[in-house]
Amino acid sequence: MTFCYKHLLAVVTFSILSTSLSANDKDKKIPALPVIDSTTVYQEFLIDESDDLMENHPAGDIYNNIWTSTKLNPYKMPIDSLPDSIRIDLSQFKVPVKGHITSKFGPRRYRYHYGTDIKLFTGDSVVSSFSGKVRITDYDRRGYGNYVVIRHDNGLETVYAHLSKVLVELDQRVEAGETIGLGGNTGRSTGSHLHYEIRFLGNAMNPEKIIDFEQGSPFMHEYLITKNESFYYQKAVKAMAAAKYYKIKSGDNLGRIAARNGTSVRALCRLNGISPKKTLRIGQRIRVR
Ligand SMILES: [Zn+2]
Incomplete structure (x- = not known):
């Protein structure tokens, strides 16, 4: 219901x-x-607490009753403050769409890719991975396009992005395997695909470590979230945030760029995976830190 x-x-x-x-008689004192x-x-x-939707809903406790449709991660929960290990029941998992992975979770050129991209055709049904309640349906022109965020009974949240059509409403209860939208190519997307994220308390986890997308099923019936293994990528994210880039100008060479940025040619080559003899192009960006 x-x-x-x-x-x-x-x-x-x-x-x-x-x-x-209805109190149109001005003289008559109406109770405030x-x-x-x-x-x-x-x-x-x-x-x-009598809310029947959240009853027997462990996610309600984990999320400290924060429920908002305006932010993907309103929790701002640092990894260090998470419990040491949390068991997540994956037994009812349904693959959101059958298809092969076109882009993996991990670093991209200047940012981090917090999900797994799965090939689909516009109009293909996209289903909810687990039972839960729709927390966000929104449109993000520069990013996710049409997207849905669902809070699941098992404590996870999942994100389904670039949809051509959203078929659920905010606060709607959904079951595992229920169609929530149609696949598409909206937002920052080249080619129809589903951008799929699995999050715990706002923190993304690598879906490919939890789900065998070839088989369309989880590797195990239960997933144990641990800080070190589930959020291993956060070090890389911090390094990316600290990264600094330099735009190559006319007359530049690696020696000059190194000197100007307080580094060495060797370090520049290692950081960018290039040889010291590489031809530099004006306007190209090179990582200096
Ligand atoms: Zn993606």
Whole structure:
């Protein structure tokens, strides 16, 4: 059964409004209406423990009842503060779309790729990996395109991006294997594919270490999240954030670039995987740190 908080909120607001409008006799003292801040009401619904959607929902505790449709990672939970190990039940997993991997989780030229790209055709059904509740449906022109974020009962969150069509609504309850949208090529995407992410408390994990995409099933029925293994990539992310690039100008050579940036030709070559004899092109970017 799905239950829409927004509609309920609208009903509450409307009934307050209609009460005050019907009191058209100005002289007659009407009892003061309690001031209800709509955000507070909404928050109360969300943290209401009798909420049947979150009942027996371990994710509710893990996420400290933070539920927002505006941010992919509102938790800002540093890896160090995570519990040492968390067991995640993967037994009901359904592969979001059958297809081969076109781009892996890992570093890209100047940024990090926090998901796994799977080839599909525009219009192919994309399904939810596990049961859960839709937390975000949004459109991000420069990034994800049309995308959906689902909070799962097992504690994970998954992201489905570049969809041509979203078929679920915010706060909607979904089952494992239920179609949530159609594949596409929206946002920053070249060629139809699904960008698929698996996150825990906002932190991305490498889906290829959890799911065997060739088989369309998890490697194990249970996945043990540990700081070192599940978030191994964070060191690389920090190194990338610290990386500095230099744009090659007319008259530059490796020696001059090294001197100007307080490094050596050897270090430049190692960092960029190039030979000291490499021909430099004006406008090209070279990593100096
Ligand atoms: Zn991607």
